[in-house]
Amino acid sequence: MPTDVAARELVGRGVSAGLVCAPVLRLVPTAATHPGDGPDTGTPEERLSRIVAALDAVAHDMEARVAGAPPAAVEVLQMTAELARDPALASAAESHLRSGCSAEGALDAAVEDFCAQLDALGGYLAERVSDLRDVRDRATAHLRGDAQPVVPSPGYPYILAARDLSPADTATLGESDVVGILTEEGGPTSHTAILARSLGLPAVVACDRAAAIPDGTVVVLDGSTGLVELEPDEERREAVRRELAAPARPTATGPGRTRDGHPVGLLANIGTVADAERAASYDGEGVGLFRTEFLFLNRADRPDVAEQTAIYTRVFELFGGRPVTVRTLDAGSDKPIAFLQLQPEENPALGVRGIRLATTDRAHLVDQLTALGHAQRATAVRLKVMAPMVSTAEEARDFVLTARAAGLTEVGVMVEVPAAALRATDLLAEVDFVSIGTNDLSQYTFAADRMVSGLGNLLDPWQPALLDLVATVGSAAQAVAKPVGVCGEAAADPLFAAVLVGLGITSLSMAAPALQGVRDQLAVLPRSLCQEMASAARQATSAGAAREAALGLAESVRRLADA
Numbered sequence: 353m354p355t356d357v358a359a360r361e362l363v364g365r366g367v368s369a370g371l372v373c374a375p376v377l378r379l380v381p382t383a384a385t386h387p388g389d390g391p392d393t394g395t396p397e398e399r400l401s402r403i404v405a406a407l408d409a410v411a412h413d414m415e416a417r418v419a420g421a422p423p424a425a426v427e428v429l430q431m432t433a434e435l436a437r438d439p440a441l442a443s444a445a446e447s448h449l450r451s452g453c454s455a456e457g458a459l460d461a462a463v464e465d466f467c468a469q470l471d472a473l474g475g476y477l478a479e480r481v482s483d484l485r486d487v488r489d490r491a492t493a494h495l496r497g498d499a500q501p502v503v504p505s506p507g508y509p510y511i512l513a514a515r516d517l518s519p520a521d522t523a524t525l526g527e528s529d530v531v532g533i534l535t536e537e538g539g540p541t542s543h544t545a546i547l548a549r550s551l552g553l554p555a556v557v558a559c560d561r562a563a564a565i566p567d568g569t570v571v572v573l574d575g576s577t578g579l580v581e582l583e584p585d586e587e588r589r590e591a592v593r594r595e596l597a598a599p600a601r602p603t604a605t606g607p608g609r610t611r612d613g614h615p616v617g618l619l620a621n622i623g624t625v626a627d628a629e630r631a632a633s634y635d636g637e638g639v640g641l642f643r644t645e646f647l648f649l650n651r652a653d654r655p656d657v658a659e660q661t662a663i664y665t666r667v668f669e670l671f672g673g674r675p676v677t678v679r680t681l682d683a684g685s686d687k688p689i690a691f692l693q694l695q696p697e698e699n700p701a702l703g704v705r706g707i708r709l710a711t712t713d714r715a716h717l718v719d720q721l722t723a724l725g726h727a728q729r730a731t732a733v734r735l736k737v738m739a740p741m742v743s744t745a746e747e748a749r750d751f752v753l754t755a756r757a758a759g760l761t762e763v764g765v766m767v768e769v770p771a772a773a774l775r776a777t778d779l780l781a782e783v784d785f786v787s788i789g790t791n792d793l794s795q796y797t798f799a800a801d802r803m804v805s806g807l808g809n810l811l812d813p814w815q816p817a818l819l820d821l822v823a824t825v826g827s828a829a830q831a832v833a834k835p836v837g838v839c840g841e842a843a844a845d846p847l848f849a850a851v852l853v854g855l856g857i858t859s860l861s862m863a864a865p866a867l868q869g870v871r872d873q874l875a876v877l878p879r880s881l882c883q884e885m886a887s888a889a890r891q892a893t894s895a896g897a898a899r900e901a902a903l904g905l906a907e908s909v910r911r912l913a914d915a
């Protein structure tokens with residue numbers, strides 16, 4: 353094989369289930385090389401109007417691709433257009449122009465300012481960094497008069513390989529020759545993963561050297577295990593073809609349930625009003641996590657009760673009588689929330705963040721809960737409210753009392769800290785429900801920064817230690833018959849979702865496009881099998897073995913059903 357990728361197998365992270373065998377083609381290079389290096393011509397006003405025109409051209413380009421694009425792609429394209437049109441971006445570029453930057457330099461500096469803020473916020477917001485840099489690269493190409501990148505259309509099915517894919521690259525994959533996706537970068541919450549899942553395209557991300565595989569190399573890609581086999585022999589290719597020729601299974605609709613009818617709430621994660629609008633149109637049972645940080649970012653003054661009430665009301669109206677679970681502000685000293693007057697900290701992830709802020713600044717919590725109470729009374733919503741980063745039963749009790757004083761009736765806490773998981777029984781005695789945030793629970797269990805991609809194995813939700821903590825919380829909740837959700841990104845993986853059900857989890861919250869895959873998976877597995885999968889996974893001694901054990905059991909059922 354004429355390749356500098358010597359291995360016959362590569363392993364990445366499977367983020368969209370499915371098996372495919374096809375040649376690899378690489379994306380025509382997308383990123384503008386050395387963004388920010390453009391010439392320094394024209395007055396600052398002229399440079400600003402060139403930047404605005406370039407950003408506008410990017411927004412138009414995204415909008416032009418919307419027609420005929422699948423719903424999940426529309427979402428991504430519109431979000432990218434919104435990023436390009438954000439007036440804050442042009443005004444940040446303007447201030448860099450005033451300090452003498454070229455048009456390209458000012459655009460680059462403005463984008464990097466925003467990226468630093470998003471990075472500090474972590475989670476879903478941090479993954480928008482690559483989207484923003486893509487906007488910059490496209491706008492830079494416009495400033496330079498360069499052509500915009502395209503996905504190849506060779507006229508035969510192929511696996512698209514790249515260092516990373518931008519929203520615009522992936523948005524129209526539904527109608528292309530692409531039958532699988534393989535990237536070196538990206539995580540389970542990246543837009544590539546979300547879109548791949550919604551389009552049913554098998555995808556593997558975080559796969560070292562993926563972009564070095566030469567065009568034309570035939571690979572078998574498994575979007576469940578993350579395994580990529582290079583130049584498999586004819587016998588293997590034939591086995592994959594046979595598997596793919598098997599008849600398609602029907603898709604499930606309505607509330608989530610296992611094959612034997614055990615109900616599992618399927619809910620959406622949202623972080624903005626626009627997210628809420630999109631999520632409301634999916635077949636889901638409500639919202640399991642409404643991240644409210646967007647209301648507090650990039651402003652010098654705190655949003656007052658009236659402003660917050662208006663926004664919560666808009667969101668609640670979208671969901672009618674469905675439950676909406678709002679998480680109170682999850683900020684810390686690494687987050688640019690000016691009015692909270694946070695002290696600098698050496699180690700912000702372990703500092704005054706989440707509910708701990710209420711001890712230093714109670715007003716923001718009381719205002720937020722008051723606004724939520726007003727919005728609840730103005731709508732038909734079933735409001736559930738929960739606090740982030742709770743570690744002890746005392747913190748839980750204090751939050752419950754404060755929320756009840758604001759007239760809120762369903763009050764819970766997130767379980768994101770190992771101490772909270774280990775003493776879930778104590779916390780559950782105080783609250784109406786708990787919701788496990790696997791993103792932070794992994795980070796704190798493994799002492800592994802969730803933003804460091806090199807720590808992916810420790811942060812793998814299949815780690816048996818994480819499963820043990822989830823099981824502890826699941827059993828504690830079952831013992832007192834209280835709901836226990838999972839709202840970390842791991843809930844979007846259909847196989848992992850089945851294991852969560854086996855661990856006693858009663859609802860799963862995820863990016864809306866992932867709902868269908870999880871619903872379909874649960875619909876074919878009886879609850880008893882989910883429990884067997886969970887116990888097999890917990891008996892394993894590594895993340896990989898845990899996954900294999902669960903997958904083996906799920907596949908045995910599928911084979912029986914197919915026979």
Ligand SMILES: C=C(OP(=O)(O)O)C(=O)O
Binds near residue numbers: 474682788840
């Ligand atoms: C859902 C979670 O919260 P966030 O990702 O917003 O920190 C989590 O930690 O799993």
Ligand SMILES: [Mg+2]
Binds near residue numbers: 740768789791792
């Ligand atoms: Mg969290």
